[in-house]
Amino acid sequence: MEPASSLKHTKHIFRVSFLLGFVLIVMILSRGLFVPKSWGQYGWYRGDAVPEHRAKPVVHGGDQSCRECHEDQYDLREEGAHVGVRCEGCHEPVGSHVINGEMTAPMFIPASFELCTGCHRRLAARPDDFSQVNPQQHLEDNEMDLTDTVCTECHDPHSPF
Amino acid sequence: MNKTNQTSTRREFLRQSALTCGTTVASMAVIALILPDDAYAAGTTSEYDWDKHRWVYLIDTRKCIGCGSCARACRKENQVPEGMYRTWIERIAIPPEGEVHVDSPYGGEHGFEPDPPNAHVRKSFFVPKLCNHCSNTPCTQVCPVGASFETNDGVVLVDPKQCIGCGYCLQACPYGSRFMNPHTRTADKCTLCYHRITKGLPTACVQACPVGARQLGDRKNPNDPVNEILATQRVQVLQQQLLTKPQCFYLGLDMEVR
Incomplete structure (x- = not known):
């Protein structure tokens, strides 16, 4: 019968410590690889996302x-x-x-009827002081036929009045 | 003999496994050290100090004509996918009695249909909407991967490289300001034209508005006309009861607008 020794499990303890240390190193290295470098630069997000947004073309x-x-x-x-x-x-x-x-x-x-009426067709929701017409009525009043470029026959789109 | 062989095989196996793991980790470490994390790392921030700005937005619903110029400009400026809207316009019609009518065909991008002939609603107006860039925003709080965040100058942004497309933020936003980009499959939203405002330009929608219904303001600039309006006039925010502290302020809003 062998006497009980306090050093009996030294080998096992060493193995477990080695394994834990190995796992820790793997975790630290993986973190270095997978977590973006600029993470946490300004907060809990990738700091480089800010200059990336800024760099988009105007x-x-x-x-x-x-x-x-x-x-x-x-x-x-x-x-x-x-x-x-x-x-x-x-x-x-x-x-x-x-x-x-x-x-x-x-x-x-563009000089289309649709473009002009997109802003100037009379709608109840539009502010009262904004220049707007009922297109059909306006054409009838001026004895004109509806064509795609009818508006620009009288109005210069760069300076309409 | 058999036993010895087995032990030897196991030892061999463990040794090889350790070697493989060690090599992998070592190469990963080398890659992590060598690989530049990002092409834009550093630089480009030299001419803009975000601690000197605090962006806010002001919409005067009494001026809006519902032309849709803002939504069209936004789409072109930010390459917003068809059918998705970073900003849109709603037409609100409130009759004296009965239900409130709200419509926004194609986000109001192509203007609005004429009023139905029998519609005699006298209280009707347009409400442009966009991300409210809330300073107490639920959308960034729910993001599990830190892809949604608020910049120091008060803009709520999405990092498409971090976003995993889970869609929590879409549900968290009470204003419906976010959508899933079908091309990138990440959350997408108004950036307050961060690429423009940080260069001293107005947002595309503010620049496009022909009647000045939309304005960009800087709370840290004492001479900003928006500050004067916020200081002297009665402004409202959308869904104030949710305590999200929206930074998009409205003039002439009705209580029926959500």
């Missing part, structure tokens, strides 16, 4: 970017009732027409 350049080439139309609009209407609101974003100062595609020229 599509609408604004009226000033249109003015660089189309000053005549810009000035005409500036003096008329459509001063508040953005160029890109009726046309398309400048990004679809010019990129880095080079024209990439012709600009869309």
Whole structure:
């Protein structure tokens, strides 16, 4: 019969400690790999998501970017009732027409009945002081037929009055 | 003999397993150290200090004409998928008696149909809606992976690289401002044009509005006209009772608007 020794389980304890240590190292290294580096930079989220959102391309350049080439139309609009209407609101974003100062595609020229009535058709929900007409009535009053470009026959869209 | 063989095989197996695990971990560590975490890491923040701004939004429903320019501009600026809306316009018609009528065909993006001939509703108006960028927002609180967050300048954003598309935030938002992007299969929402406002530009919807019904404000800029309006006029928020502290303020709202 062997005498009971306190060192009898040393080997097992060493093995368990080694295993736990190994698991810990794996966890730490896995965390380094799977958790994004910028995590927790500003809060409980990936800090790099902020500059990524900021880096998205600006599509609408604004009226000033249109003015660089189309000053005549810009000035005409500036003096008329459509001063508040953005160029890109009726046309398309400048990004679809010019990129880095080079024209990439012709600009869309809309002059349709639908575009005009989209804002100026009389609706109960529209503010009373906003310029609006009943399109059928307006055409009858002026003895005109409904065509797609009927509005621009009398009204210049850049300065409608 | 048999026994010895077995022991040897087990030892061999354990040794090989340990070796494989060790190699894997070591290579993972090397990759983790070498691989740049992100192309945008650092930089691009030098010219903008987010601690100097606190963005808010102001909508004057008395001015809105329901043209849909804002929704169209938003779609083009942010490549919003068809059928999904980061901002939309609702037409509210409140008769003296009976049910309130609300419609928003295609989010109001293509304008609104003429009033039905028998509609004699005198209280009718348009309400543009978008993410309220609440400062006590439920949507970021429910996200299990930290993909939804609020920036220091008060904008609620989604990190599409972290989002797992579980949709909890869609249900948590009481305003219906979020949707599941069918292309990325992640939660998507209004970013308050974060790529524009941090460059000193207005949001696409604010810029597009022909009547000035939408305004972007900065609470930390004392000369901002929106601050003057918030300080002097009576403003409301949507669903105030939910205590989400929306940062999108409304002028001329009716109690029937949710």
